[in-house]
Amino acid sequence: MNATTKTIAKTLVASPERQQEAGSDWMIVQRVQAGDVAAFDQLILKYRERVYAMVYNMTANREDAADLTQDAFIKAFQSINRFQGQSSFFTWLYRIAINSALTHLRRNKLRSFFSFDKVHEDAKVAEVINQLTDKKDVDREVFVNELQEKLNEAMLKLSIPHRTVVTLFEIDGLSHEEIAEIMNCSVGTVRSRLHYAKQLLQGELQSYVR
């Protein structure tokens, strides 16, 4: 195990799958650093949806999210030679994307336009909606849109760090440790922010939440 792998193993305390993923990413990164620009496409394909989802849930605007995701990949591509594998590529890319999103949010504090992606109803989501309403067809669709709007409004009422933590934990499914590493704070801070953010969301969405 070389030094870089050791570093990745140390930083990614989450799961063996993540470690394996970080190892394969590092191989691709090394190819890109050696001049194989096309290898970067693999990284784009692998992470674009996750990065987009994260940025989208922070901005609640699909056009902004698309632009910011593209910018994050461009920045990562431009700085790939400076990436030395001290963290996983995924963490590094997430940091770039989050910083881009935060900069965008700060610049456009007073301007917020919603534009939502469609909710893809899988079994679990359908179950949640069924619990909330017994409406069918068009009425159900209207209800889901209304719920989506309320949910995004409540998210945007959170401060940026709290929104980031909720997005990364509840929506992207990252662990506390990974979030702490990405946000450069302690795990305790992540936990307390998550707790506080959930309390606020609960207050905002009390007509839906028990």
Next chain:
Amino acid sequence: MTTLPEHSEPNKVTIEQLLRLKRAERPSPEFWTRFEQDLRAKQLAAIIEKRPWWISLRLPQAGRMLACFQVPVGAAAVLALSFVVVREYRPAASVPGDDTSVEVAATVPMAPVHEQVARGVAVTTAKSAPLVVSSRVMSEADAAAPAASMSTGELMAMIPWAAPRSDSQSEAETSPVIGELTQVQFASAVNPGADHDFGGRVELDPVGVSAAVLVSDEGNAPVRVSPVSPREVRRNRILSTLVVADNSSEAEPTRMAQVREVIASSLDEDRLYDSVRRIGMGGDRLTLKF
């Protein structure tokens, strides 16, 4: 089969379940096609785009490499700075007393011009303290020997403005200030010939804080020059050396004036203070503001 009542309150879910809805918000496949096209265009533009030169310097890496030298470099910088500051303000910090004449001797005749000018210059204190004569200020034979052999009283009797006087007298004498030392020194610096053989005397102000040069023309009333700050002394010193060099090569006067202007402005003490304020110390770090 049971049916829900028409206006029954809907069931509620947990916040985690509700947030699962957000996880299900996903763009369509067409979105990703357009996304990829845009990204490709941006990527090509990024490859073609010339990046600023400072990015290639890799400053963060250089900073990390120099991190281990932060403390010694910071300490050296502080030492150098304090040395410069102490050196700059030592003349201004002189206290009236026996050492004052030595201070004057050290500050005034530094430049070669003033050594020429200062033929016959006597250094004295205005108080009734014992007269101290600087060998650097006095010319070799004509002034040093008589001055050294005379008593303080005799010498003071010869010099009307050096004699002890009452407060009102001293006020009357000091108020009509005729010219500033800056001008006198500057004139002598521009033309360091015999025309400026003032036969001047350097005297300490009774207060002892600042120095004054007493200049007398032959046959005229003594000329009293206002106190001079160390800043002006320093400025004139540098100016005089430069002008002497320029005179020797017979440079054109406009160029000399320009050079003098530049040097005078660069010697501004406010700018020195300003540059000192840009340096800050915090913990084991030395910060420089640009």
